[in-house]
Amino acid sequence: xxxxxxxxxxxxxxxxxxxxxxxDIRPSPLTWARKNLFSSPFSCLLTVCxxxxxxxLVSQFLxxxxxxxxxxxxxxxxxxxxxxxxxxxxxxxxxxxQYGAYPVTERWRVDxxxxxxxxxxAWLLWRNAPRRNTAALLFFGVYPIVGFALLRGVEAIGLPxxxxxxxxxxxxxxxxxxxxxxxxxxxxxxxALGRRSELPIVKAVCVFYIxxxxxxxxxxxxxxxxxxxxxxxxxxxxxxxxxRPMIGTALFSxxxxxxxxxxxxxxxxxxxxxGAQALGLGYFTMMRLIILPxxxxxxxxxxxxxxIGLFKDTTLVAIVGIADFLRAVxxxxxxxxxxxxxxxxxxxxxxxxxxxxxxxxMSRYSQSVxxxxxxxx
Amino acid sequence: MVDISQPAHLSxxxxxxxxxxxxIAYQAGLAVSLAVIVTGIAxxxxxxxxxxxxxxxxxxxxxxxxxxxxxxxxxxxxxxxYGQAFWVGVANTLLVSAFGIVLATVIGFLIGISRLSNNxxxxxxxxxxxxxxxxxxLLLQLxxxxxxxxxxxxxxxxxxxxxxxxYLNNRGIILPAVEFHAGAGLVAIAIVAAVAFATAFSAYAxxxxxxxxxxxxxxxxxxxxxxxxxxxxxxAAGNPWSFTYPELRGFNFRGGQQIYPEFAALLIGLSVxxxxxxxxxxxxxxxAVSKGQTExxxxxxxxxxxxxxxxxxxxxxxxxxxxxxxQYLNLIKNSSLAVFIGYPDLVQVFAGSVLNQTGAAVxxxxxxxxxxxxxxLITSAAMNAFNxxxxxxxR
Numbered sequence: 001x002x003x004x005x006x007x008x009x010x011x012x013x014x015x016x017x018x019x020x021x022x023x024d025i026r027p028s029p030l031t032w033a034r035k036n037l038f039s040s041p042f043s044c045l046l047t048v049c050x051x052x053x054x055x056x057l058v059s060q061f062l063x064x065x066x067x068x069x070x071x072x073x074x075x076x077x078x079x080x081x082x083x084x085x086x087x088x089x090x091x092x093x094x095x096x097x098q099y100g101a102y103p104v105t106e107r108w109r110v111d112x113x114x115x116x117x118x119x120x121x122a123w124l125l126w127r128n129a130p131r132r133n134t135a136a137l138l139f140f141g142v143y144p145i146v147g148f149a150l151l152r153g154v155e156a157i158g159l160p161x162x163x164x165x166x167x168x169x170x171x172x173x174x175x176x177x178x179x180x181x182x183x184x185x186x187x188x189x190x191x192a193l194g195r196r197s198e199l200p201i202v203k204a205v206c207v208f209y210i211x212x213x214x215x216x217x218x219x220x221x222x223x224x225x226x227x228x229x230x231x232x233x234x235x236x237x238x239x240x241x242x243x244r245p246m247i248g249t250a251l252f253s254x255x256x257x258x259x260x261x262x263x264x265x266x267x268x269x270x271x272x273x274x275g276a277q278a279l280g281l282g283y284f285t286m287m288r289l290i291i292l293p294x295x296x297x298x299x300x301x302x303x304x305x306x307x308i309g310l311f312k313d314t315t316l317v318a319i320v321g322i323a324d325f326l327r328a329v330x331x332x333x334x335x336x337x338x339x340x341x342x343x344x345x346x347x348x349x350x351x352x353x354x355x356x357x358x359x360x361x362m363s364r365y366s367q368s369v370x371x372x373x374x375x376x377x
Numbered sequence: 378m379v380d381i382s383q384p385a386h387l388s389x390x391x392x393x394x395x396x397x398x399x400x401i402a403y404q405a406g407l408a409v410s411l412a413v414i415v416t417g418i419a420x421x422x423x424x425x426x427x428x429x430x431x432x433x434x435x436x437x438x439x440x441x442x443x444x445x446x447x448x449x450x451x452x453x454x455x456x457x458x459y460g461q462a463f464w465v466g467v468a469n470t471l472l473v474s475a476f477g478i479v480l481a482t483v484i485g486f487l488i489g490i491s492r493l494s495n496n497x498x499x500x501x502x503x504x505x506x507x508x509x510x511x512x513x514x515l516l517l518q519l520x521x522x523x524x525x526x527x528x529x530x531x532x533x534x535x536x537x538x539x540x541x542x543x544y545l546n547n548r549g550i551i552l553p554a555v556e557f558h559a560g561a562g563l564v565a566i567a568i569v570a571a572v573a574f575a576t577a578f579s580a581y582a583x584x585x586x587x588x589x590x591x592x593x594x595x596x597x598x599x600x601x602x603x604x605x606x607x608x609x610x611x612x613a614a615g616n617p618w619s620f621t622y623p624e625l626r627g628f629n630f631r632g633g634q635q636i637y638p639e640f641a642a643l644l645i646g647l648s649v650x651x652x653x654x655x656x657x658x659x660x661x662x663x664x665a666v667s668k669g670q671t672e673x674x675x676x677x678x679x680x681x682x683x684x685x686x687x688x689x690x691x692x693x694x695x696x697x698x699x700x701x702x703x704q705y706l707n708l709i710k711n712s713s714l715a716v717f718i719g720y721p722d723l724v725q726v727f728a729g730s731v732l733n734q735t736g737a738a739v740x741x742x743x744x745x746x747x748x749x750x751x752x753x754l755i756t757s758a759a760m761n762a763f764n765x766x767x768x769x770x771x772r
Contacts (some may be wrong), residue, residue: 036497043496050498054505201404206410215753216746217710223728223745227738231422231431312514319716326517333524344529348521352513359512 013134064342079340086338086346093332100168100323109159110171113150117143117178125365127372140182142255151175164242168323170354172242176314176324181307183250188257189296193287195258196265206258213255218313221252226320246316253310260302262294298373304366308359326351422739438463444730446721448637459731466726467748472645473722474709476751478646481708482701485655492660503656510653516714518650523642524717530638533629540607542622543623548629550636553620560614567610574606576597639720642650643712655701662697663689695767702760706753723748 025037037047068084070077078086090097098289099107120143123135151167153159164191167175213221225248230238239247268291302342318327332338333347392398426433438460445455450468453461491503510518528547531537536546544551574599582593611617623633666689674684715722716729723745732741 036495040496045574046494046496050496050502054498054502132603199400199404201408205407212746212750215706215750217713217724219713219716219724220728220742220745220749222723223732224742227732228422228742231425231738232418235425308512315514315516316714318516326514326520330520344525348517348525348703350519351517355514355517356509356512360508363512 019241023028046230064345075338075340078338078342082341084342086340086342086350088347089332089338089340089343090350092338093328093335096169096332097325097328098170100172100328101166102168102171103166104164106153106160106162109150109153113147114171114174116146117174127369140186144179144182147175147178164240167242169328170315170325172322173311173314173325176246176322177307177311179246180249180253180310180314184253184257184310185303187250187254189292191254191258191263192261192265195262210255210258213252216261218252218316219319221248222316222320224248225251241320242322245320245322245341249310249314249317253306256309257303260299260306261295263302264299267298268295301366301370301373304362304369308362308366309360311362312355325354426739431736431738432740435737435740437731437737437740440735442731442734444734446726448640448721459735462731463727463744465722466721467721469720469726469753470709470712470715470722470724470748473640473647473712473715473720476644477647477651477708477712478705480644481651481655481704484648484652486659488652488656489659489663492656493663498659502643505654507653511657515646515650516717517641517712518545519646519714522646523638527638527642533625536625536630542620542633544623544630544633547638548635549631549638550641551623552634552636553622554632554634555618556621558616560617563614564607564610565615567606571602571606574726575602578602637720639715639718642718643715643720643722646714647708647711651704651711654704654707658697658700658704659693662693665696666692691767695764698760698764698767702757702764706756709752709756710749 003171026117038044065085068081068089070081070084070086072088078089099110102110120135123129124132124139129135150159153161155161191206191210194202195210197203225244229244229247272290272294273286276290281290312322315326317324323331329347329351335346425435426518439458442457442459442462443455446453446462446465448469449465450472451464453465488503488506491499494500530545530547532545533548536544536545542553578598582595586592621632623630670688670692671684674688679687712722713724716725719725728741728745732738
């Protein structure tokens with residue numbers, strides 16, 4: 001005969017809270033410091049030196065950018081203060097730094113274009129967003145047309161045409177980057193597929209293009225776009241002065257995108273290709289439905305870091321006379337009305353902070369995607 | 378006999394869905410359209426150039442350039458030809474790239490190793506360096522170094538004097554110049570000989586160790602060779618060089634070696650920027666060597682230093698070299714940003730001044746592209762050869 005225990009008695013119904021680690025191995029701030037700062041005499045020395053260095057750098061930065069800075073007032077006040085940043089200078093120039101000489105009454109068009117772009121990019125990059133395919137279609141297909149119509153203007157719908165010589169500042173930097181990514185990614189995918197192709201002529205053409213473009217500096221590509229493109233076409237068709245560096249940028253970053261995408265294509269196991277072929281899919285259907293969706297997902301971090309490079313490289317368009325954000329800072333910096341001892345440093349510090357936030361934000365995003373991918377699905 | 382040839386109705390008839398036909402058709406289409414585009418552009422370009430009076434030949438190469446260049450490694454004056462100006466530009470590009478690569482490697486390795494330090498504050502400072510520098514455009518950093526740091530330095534009369542006869546002013550950095558006298562060649566020969574002897578001794582010692590298992594004191598002998606021979610030659614030749622110190626005469630310095638602010642700004646900017654990428658590569662490379670390797674080496678009784686030198690570093694190097702090569706190439710390509718601060722590199726002199734004066738855009742750009750492609754090819758080839766020596770020999 002067996003006694004049957006009630007089932008309930010055999011199990012706990014609540015979680016038992018985890019007990020704290022024994023007091024003597026719990027890391028106190030002191031043990032942490034001993035392990036991470038003062039583990040050896042050499043380490044002590046390093047700690048002292050580097051703490052001194054860090055404190056000095058941070059205090060210099062704070063005193064220049066915050067404590068001694070001039071926050072409002074005119075150029076006289078800045079000239080009188082050689083120890084701190086002149087933020088009133090930035091405040092006075094902010095509109096110029098954002099829009100260049102774009103007419104004041106039409107600036108809402110720039111704002112609207114940027115807001116639409118920001119929404120689309122957020123939609124594309126947000127991992128759990130619904131219908132990201134639609135976002136991609138809108139961003140790569142519709143947005144360029146809408147953006148062009150809004151920024152340049154179309155008389156027929158009541159938007160006066162704004163000549164590109166008036167464009168400038170942050171809007172050019174963002175425009176260049178977006179144009180770069182919108183056109184270079186599709187072109188890069190085509191080049192990457194071409195490079196992996198079994199057709200010898202297609203492969204040779206793509207390899208030649210990718211290797212030549214990656215072998216030369218961006219500046220020379222911009223020079224070429226600026227000086228040679230007008231020679232390539234009949235005079236009546238000469239591209240606009242802003243369009244030329246845009247074409248150069250797109251063609252240049254396409255070669256880098258191609259290498260990123262190729263890495264993704266190589267990472268897809270052969271079984272995926274064979275599986276698709278066994279199902280009777282043709283080359284283009286297989287790429288569109290099976291291979292590219294997987295390959296492009298893997299290389300999102302690579303695409304983002306190429307984009308960061310592209311974003312930083314847009315500063316170089318100043319060489320062909322385009323007034324991008326950094327060029328606008330340069331122009332504002334040498335304005336004789338504001339001449340002063342700290343104007344240059346203030347301008348560069350402001351530009352550095354702006355670029356840093358953009359690039360750091362993007363690299364953080366790319367790292368989070370990387371972690372997500374590494375975790376598996 | 379059984380007829381094994383296919384019945385007629387199963388043999389392959391011509392079809393536009395045939396893979397082979399498609400391959401030929403696609404490629405023929407691509408080749409023809411490329412040919413049409415290229416010929417179209419070429420004809421248009423030639424006719425445009427004729428129409429605008431732009432030279433179609435390379436005749437400009439031997440014409441007088443007529444502009445000045447401040448930093449020239451090879452003889453050049455305003456009467457020199459465009460061709461000579463080109464070589465000045467190439468030499469300046471190579472000069473700043475060579476110094477930049479060395480400096481960036483040193484800073485990059487130091488920062489990369491610091492990021493792996495057990496010391497929390499050292500690792501954090503190194504991380505901050507990487508995160509700050511990497512995310513700010515190189516051009517902005519160059520402009521900062523040039524316009525906000527080096528240009529506002531005082532005029533020559535009020536130069537900042539540093540120890541060792543070095544002066545800082547807004548015309549650059551003035552160093553003492555080295556003057557070689559007769560007998561300096563002897564020291565050079567001694568250095569070459571010392572390197573040759575040291576290499577030979579290392580090879581002999583490693584062979585000896587393989588044969589007998591005994592180690593020879595390679596480090597001590599080589600250090601003695603490398604310092605002793607040149608020092609002996611220096612004494613034997615009787616102080617074959619001396620320093621001339623710069624002196625302020627009127628508005629500028631006479632004597633001494635001047636480093637132009639453009640060169641200094643470009644060198645600092647390129648090295649600091651590229652070092653942040655090299656640091657990441659070094660950190661990644663060392664972290665990629667699995668921990669089991671270190672533990673196994675410790676278990677075999679190797680001390681920490683030997684574990685690093687014999688086990689971790691060789692494996693990390695294998696991972697580090699390919700991306701390091703591409704950083705070197707990036708540095709060389711980025712040296713073209715010289716044009717923004719007026720350092721006379723290839724792009725500034727040739728694709729800038731020469732192109733503007735001659736208008737021969739197509740020829741000048743083709744030559745510029747060719748130079749960078751050749752530099753890229755040579756660097757990759759050298760690094761590939763180096764890589765081959767380090768590569769893992771698999772079974």
